[in-house]
Amino acid sequence: MPEQLSQDTPLPGSRHTQAGGVQTQYQWRAAERMVHGDLQFTPLAEGLPGYVHGGALSAIADEAMGLACWCEGHCAPGAQVNVTFLQPVRAGDHGQVHASLVETVGRKLHCQAEIRMGDRVVARATGIFVSVPLQDPAQFAGWPGLARFRK
Numbered sequence: 001m002p003e004q005l006s007q008d009t010p011l012p013g014s015r016h017t018q019a020g021g022v023q024t025q026y027q028w029r030a031a032e033r034m035v036h037g038d039l040q041f042t043p044l045a046e047g048l049p050g051y052v053h054g055g056a057l058s059a060i061a062d063e064a065m066g067l068a069c070w071c072e073g074h075c076a077p078g079a080q081v082n083v084t085f086l087q088p089v090r091a092g093d094h095g096q097v098h099a100s101l102v103e104t105v106g107r108k109l110h111c112q113a114e115i116r117m118g119d120r121v122v123a124r125a126t127g128i129f130v131s132v133p134l135q136d137p138a139q140f141a142g143w144p145g146l147a148r149f150r151k
Contacts, residue, residue, distance in 0.1 A: 002073025
């Protein structure tokens with residue numbers, strides 16, 4: 001079984017979400033075995049004027065679930081991500097994302113995520129990620145827990 005990160009750790013966001021008008025700050029919460037992220041949506045994340053594009057919300061859910069896989073000891077690209085949008089999000093809103101790995105079946109990793117604006121759940125996501133060998137650790141320089149993959 002892969003080694004999970006055993007301590008609370010700040011996590012990197014990707015250039016894809018930052019370029020999409022979302023400012024993120026992620027953290028692995030080891031005791032909960034969950035990724036928590038603080039989100040700030042800028043006007044660059046708009047789809048309809050004044051509202052965040054669903055693609056930005058989907059990217060956040062995908063990224064947070066992928067980070068949960070990483071923190072649980074897996075290098076795992078997404079194979080399938082399903083997002084249900086429950087309420088619209090206004091550009092400029094602050095929110096949170098929570099994501100976790102809920103089940104491992106062979107190399108398939110089943111994940112879930114929830115995006116909230118305060119006490120409102122605005123989107124829920126599920127995903128299947130596939131654990132693969134880490135080919136080039138140098139590409140992940142600075143990522144927490146990288147030493148786990150160099151055994």
